[in-house]
Structures are given as structure tokens and as C-alpha cells.
Amino acid sequence: MTGGPDLVVAGAGGGLAGALRAAELGLSVLVVEASEHFRRGNNTSMSTAMFPGAGSRWQKAAGVEDSPDRFAADIAAKTGGRADARLARTLAEVSGPLVEWLADSAGLPLSLVTDFNYPGHSVHRCHSVPGRHGSSVIDHLARRVREHPGIDLLVPAALVDVTTTGGPGAATTVRGALVRYPDGTQEEIPAGAVLLATNGFGADRALVRRHLPEIAEALYQGGERSRGDALRIGGGLGAATGYLDAYQGHGAVAAGAGTLVGWATIIHGGIMVDLDGRRFGDETRGYSEYAAELAAxxxxxxxxxxDETIFEQCRPFQDFRDTVESGVLVWADDAEGLAEATGLPAGALARELEAGAAAARGERPDEHGRTHWERPLAAPYAAVRVVPALFHTQGGLLVDGDAAVVDPGDRPIPGLYAAGGAAAGISGHGAGGYLPGNGLLPAFGLAYLAAGAIARRTTTREN
Structure with missing residues (x-):
């Protein structure tokens, strides 16, 4: 890469997909990753590997009628119309081609998830890998990146800033990256463009308290390198930011184990109760908003x-299997035994189990408005204590349809791109607008789009 690469990618999560796409389009790429253990420590690797893809071939084969229009409508409904409409439309349109590219070019063994449907998706739209865990996605993509002759991987090293040209009266243009090594030395690397794929600011407690006070004291279950680097770098160039109060929370992290129990337990018919043994809402609204509700x-x-049926239905998830293996589930033959095993008030717990079963059988409306019940719970019962968690932030640098970072006037900052948590996403404000898979979609979709835009710009410049 004499003279520097065409593209420097900061972050080896969804950024790996951007690197592969850029190399496929003929660009030379350098991936800079700060954590030596990124294959187990970034947000993608911690995810359930759900990729929304509207209109994919797997949907067509399964007879699922979907389209970008329908996906965009679902995003608008879940966010109350408060998402970035342009970006939502862009990502809805690329979602189908993205999952097919991930399978056909990147080689991920994707299939459509049809055994249950996540809150907010009106049809089966999420695609995942065997085991439904992001670690296998990162393992696979990292191997592809290391094998590709057009991509170099620099680990561990942190992209701490970008270098620019331009001055008074001239547009600022990103011309390279400033990289810091573990020994404290720094290097300037010239580049045609920089893609910030450094995630958000979930690991910076001060920023979380400032922008997300309702979840600030909850467990943080995300990458430790998510420290707001993109906000700092972009802010230094006058970039616009938005949706900084948006985040993905989760109400189902196993206490004592730190593993993800998973919301499939709820979708298949489980319930959540507090320490008084009482339900406190319609659990099927979404796991993200339930984080703050549980925290309260x-x-x-x-x-x-x-119960046993749900237990078996959740086995496809590696996270759930890890939870089971940790030994934190308790079992009981009836409601009284479950109360004894959990320490919950027996009378309240028995009433909730009976009321939920009656609502599931259609005998009476649920007092919390829950209408989705696959079937009534049946003894023997299992239970697991859960705590709320912040998984990742959903606000950041504003980008256009090419993933180019823009200024407050919506003008692209030449040479600077952002993806995933580094960019403002499509979850609107707060936690309630998060749709499952809409963390990975901006991470991979924006990286994919950025690679295409940089390739077009490079070709135009060379010609």
C-alpha cells in the first residue's frame, strides 16, 4: 500500500464487512482495531447475530411477503415516527441486498429465523447464523479479512484522530488517520478516506450519565472500547450529531452469570415479575424498553x-445455552415450589401465573394489554433472575445515504464516513424505538454503503 491505503477502517466489528466490500470493489484497505481480543469483545461479537433483510431470497422461499416499504413502516411505527426517515429508508432498501451479499460474497451461513418473531417486525425478517451468536460472525469475517490480499489488519492500534487538508475558506477534507500504538508511539497514515466504525459511547460512564440518565446505573454489557471516539473526532471537524438519547437496552441479562437469557423466552410465552411477584407491563413490547422499566x-x-416447552424452544440460542450451563435457572413442580425456589411471594406469583394462563387461553383480557401469547405456561416451571443492561448507544454522527458524515447544514465532510454506533441510527429517541437487528443493520449496512461510495469516488478521481 505504497502512499497509504484507499480506505482506513477504524473498528473490527461491522467495519470488517466494509473492508471486505471495499476490497471486493478494488480498493486497498487498512483495518485498525484497538482491542487485541476484538473477536470476543466488541458489540457485534456479543450480539445474537440478527440481520434484518427486507425482500431477501430466504423470505421469498418461505413465502414471506416483505419489502423496504414495509420495513420502513415498521421502523416508523416502533419509533413513533421519530427515526431519521432518510436513513431508515436507505437502510431498509439495502437490508435485503446486504444479507444476500453477506452470504454470497462474505460467506456467512445465514438463514431466515422463522421459529418466532421479534417485537416490532411485522413479518419474519431477521436472518442469523447457526448458534445465533455474533462471535461466530466476527470469527468468520476476521478470517476472511486476514486472508484477503487487499486488506491489512493493524491490531492492537487505536485510531485517535484523522488528518485533514483545507483551511480558512476551503472545505476540510480528511486525508488520513493518526494511529496510536500500545507503547504510546503514534503514526500518521495517509488515506483516501476514513470509516469510523468504533461503535458508540456506552463504555464512557460520564457520557452515558449525561445523555442516558435513566439507564446510567444499569449493567453495561457492551464493548469496552465504545468510548465516544467518533463523537470526539467528528466534533473536531464540525460534524453534526443526533439522537444521543437513543440506546439499546435489554431486560434479560442473567443475574450472577452475566449471560443473555434472551427475549425468545418472553415471545414464546414467558412472563417477567418483579420482587413482589407481580408483572409490571406488556413484556412483548420489546426488550430494549424493558431495561429501564426493570431498572425502576x-x-x-x-x-x-x-416452562419446559419454552426451555426447548430457546435452545438454538448459544446465549441461552450458556445461561443454562451457568446453573442460574431454578426449577419447580408448581407455583408454590417456584415461589420457594425464588424467594418470591407465593400468593402474588400464583395469581400472576393463573392470570397469564387465562389470558393466553383467551378467557380474559390481560390487565397489561398483552395480546401475544403462544400458549399458556404449564408446570413444571423454570425461572431465572434478571437485571437490566445497556448494550449500546444509538446516537452519534449524522450521515447521509452514502454513510458520509455531514455537518449541521447536511453537507458531507469529504473523506469521512461512519457506521454502526459511531453514526446516529434509526431507533428514534430513548429505548422504545429499537427494533431487533437495528444495531447490526447500521453497523454492516452503512459500512457496506460507505465502501461503495468510496469506490465510486476513487474511480471518478482516478479518471
Whole structure:
């Protein structure tokens, strides 16, 4: 890469997909990653590897009628119309081609998830890999990146700033990256463009307290390198920011194990109760908003109650299997035994189990408005104590349809791109607008789009 690469990618999560796409389009690429253990420590590797793809071939084969229009409508409905409409439309349109590219070019063994549907998706739209865990996605993509002759991987090294040209009266143009090594030395690397794929600011407690006070004291279950680097770098260039109060939370992290129990337990018919043994809402609205709601309950904790059928239905998830293997599930033959095993008030718990079963059978409306019940829970029961968590932030640098970072006047900053948590996403404000998969979609979709835009710009400049 004499003279520097065409593209420097900061972050080896969704940025790996951007690197592969850029190399496929003929660009020379350098991926800079700060963590030596990124294959187990970034947000993609911690995810359930759900990729929304509207209109994919797997949907067509399964008879699922979907389209970018329908996906965009679902985003608007879940966010109350407060998402970035342009970006939502852009990502809805690229979602189908993206999942097919991930399978056909990047080689991920994707398939459509049809055994249950996540809150907010009106049809089966999420695609995943065997085991439904992001670590296998990162392992696979990292191997592809290391094998590609057009990509260099610099690990561990942190992109701490970008270098620019331009001055008074001239547009600022990004011309390279400033990289810091573990020994404290720094190097300027010239480049045609820089893609910030450094995630958000979930690991910076001060920023979380400033922008996300409702979840600031909850467990942080995300990458430790998510420290707001993109906000700092982009802010230094006058970039616009938005949706800094948006985040993905989760209400189902196993207490004592730190593993993800998973919301499939709820979708398949489980319930959540607080320490008083009472349900406190319609659990099927979404796991993200339930994080803050659980955090507000006594002790900031609760219990998910499931049964043997749900237990078996959740086995496809590696996270759930890890939870089971940790030994934190308790079992009981009836409601009284479950109360004894959990320490919950027996009368309240029994009433909730009976009321939920009656609502599931259609005998009476649920007092919390829950209408989705696959079936009534049946003894023997299992339960697991859960705590709320912040997974990742959903606000950041504003980008256009090419993933180019823009200024407050919506003018692109030449040479600077952002993807994933480094960019403002499509979850609107707060936690309630998060749709499952809409963390990975901006991470991979914007990186994919940035690669295409940089390739077109490079070709035009060379010609």
C-alpha cells in the first residue's frame, strides 16, 4: 500500500464487512482495531447475530411477503415516527441486498429465523447464523479479512484522530488517520478516506450519565472500547450529531452469570415479575424498553418465568445455552415450589401465573394489554433472575445515504464516513424505538454503503 491505503477502517466489528466490500470493489484497505481480543469483545461479537433483510431470497422461499416499504413502516411505527426517515429508508432498501451479499460474497451461513418473531417486525425478517451468536460472525469475517490480499489488519492500534487538508475558506477534507500504538508511539497514515466504525459511547460512564440518565446505573454489557471516539473526532471537524438519547437496552441479562437469557423466552410465552411477584407491563413490547422499566422496579431486578416447552424452544440460542450451563435457572413442580425456589411471594406469583394462563387461553383480557401469547405456561416451571443492561448507544454522527458524515447544514465532510454506533441510527429517541437487528443493520449496512461510495469516488478521481 505504497502512499497509504484507499480506505482506513477504524473498528473490527461491522467495519470488517466494509473492508471486505471495499476490497471486493478494488480498493486497498487498512483495518485498525484497538482491542487485541476484538473477536470476543466488541458489540457485534456479543450480539445474537440478527440481520434484518427486507425482500431477501430466504423470505421469498418461505413465502414471506416483505419489502423496504414495509420495513420502513415498521421502523416508523416502533419509533413513533421519530427515526431519521432518510436513513431508515436507505437502510431498509439495502437490508435485503446486504444479507444476500453477506452470504454470497462474505460467506456467512445465514438463514431466515422463522421459529418466532421479534417485537416490532411485522413479518419474519431477521436472518442469523447457526448458534445465533455474533462471535461466530466476527470469527468468520476476521478470517476472511486476514486472508484477503487487499486488506491489512493493524491490531492492537487505536485510531485517535484523522488528518485533514483545507483551511480558512476551503472545505476540510480528511486525508488520513493518526494511529496510536500500545507503547504510546503514534503514526500518521495517509488515506483516501476514513470509516469510523468504533461503535458508540456506552463504555464512557460520564457520557452515558449525561445523555442516558435513566439507564446510567444499569449493567453495561457492551464493548469496552465504545468510548465516544467518533463523537470526539467528528466534533473536531464540525460534524453534526443526533439522537444521543437513543440506546439499546435489554431486560434479560442473567443475574450472577452475566449471560443473555434472551427475549425468545418472553415471545414464546414467558412472563417477567418483579420482587413482589407481580408483572409490571406488556413484556412483548420489546426488550430494549424493558431495561429501564426493570431498572425502576424494587432492587432493579426481576424474574423471567418459563416452562419446559419454552426451555426447548430457546435452545438454538448459544446465549441461552450458556445461561443454562451457568446453573442460574431454578426449577419447580408448581407455583408454590417456584415461589420457594425464588424467594418470591407465593400468593402474588400464583395469581400472576393463573392470570397469564387465562389470558393466553383467551378467557380474559390481560390487565397489561398483552395480546401475544403462544400458549399458556404449564408446570413444571423454570425461572431465572434478571437485571437490566445497556448494550449500546444509538446516537452519534449524522450521515447521509452514502454513510458520509455531514455537518449541521447536511453537507458531507469529504473523506469521512461512519457506521454502526459511531453514526446516529434509526431507533428514534430513548429505548422504545429499537427494533431487533437495528444495531447490526447500521453497523454492516452503512459500512457496506460507505465502501461503495468510496469506490465510486476513487474511480471518478482516478479518471
Amino acid at each position: 422496579r424494587p432492587g432493579s431486578t426481576g424474574w423471567i418465568v418459563l
